[in-house]
Amino acid sequence: MRLALERGHAVTASTRQPGAFPLQHARLRVAGGDATDPGVARDALEDCDAVISVIGSAYTRRPVTVYSRAASAVVGAMRESGCRRLLAVTSSGVTPLAQRDDLSVPGRAFHRLARRTFGRTVYDDMERMEAVVSDSPVDWTIVRPPGLTDEPGTGYAIAEDVVEGPYCSRDDLAAVLLDQLDDDRYRRRVAAVSTPGLHVGALTTFRREMLKR
Known part of the structure; x- marks a missing residue:
């Protein structure tokens, strides 16, 4: 959000809790409501040229x-x-294992574990989201990052379907999304993204992603 404003964009942010939104800016409009409500979506899209969807859910066993x-x-x-322009963020966890030639043996084992157990319901719905987006007539790009971190961005790598790297800085993900607004290379395609050379300890990753601390 900050990067979009720094680049001079006018931004509408859709959130369930508009009163708690952490940013204020002359070019920022905060729209409140449930993003799954078609009426809320129509209101948020007023006068917009593009949509960036970064909606998320914690891992859960529930549907x-x-x-x-x-x-x-x-x-x-x-x-x-x-x-016309839609950028939808899902996850590299949705990428079929047969395509993941970037993964080590332990990485493939973890991918399989996440997909079949603690992340199954989230990834199942991400797949449904990708189907909705890819079947639509809009100019979509599905962006699949790996593990997201708060470390500073150092520059991203991007490729169709699969890219090496187990982590992506949130700064670099923001840069990818904004760069793709005017980039035709991945229109109606899946783009994988990562921050090359970024490493985060296993315990830190577990606390952030599983315990949300």
């Missing part, structure tokens, strides 16, 4: 539907408004 429902609401609102 997850927020990704696919929000995607359906956004795609419907885009079709009504004429807004």
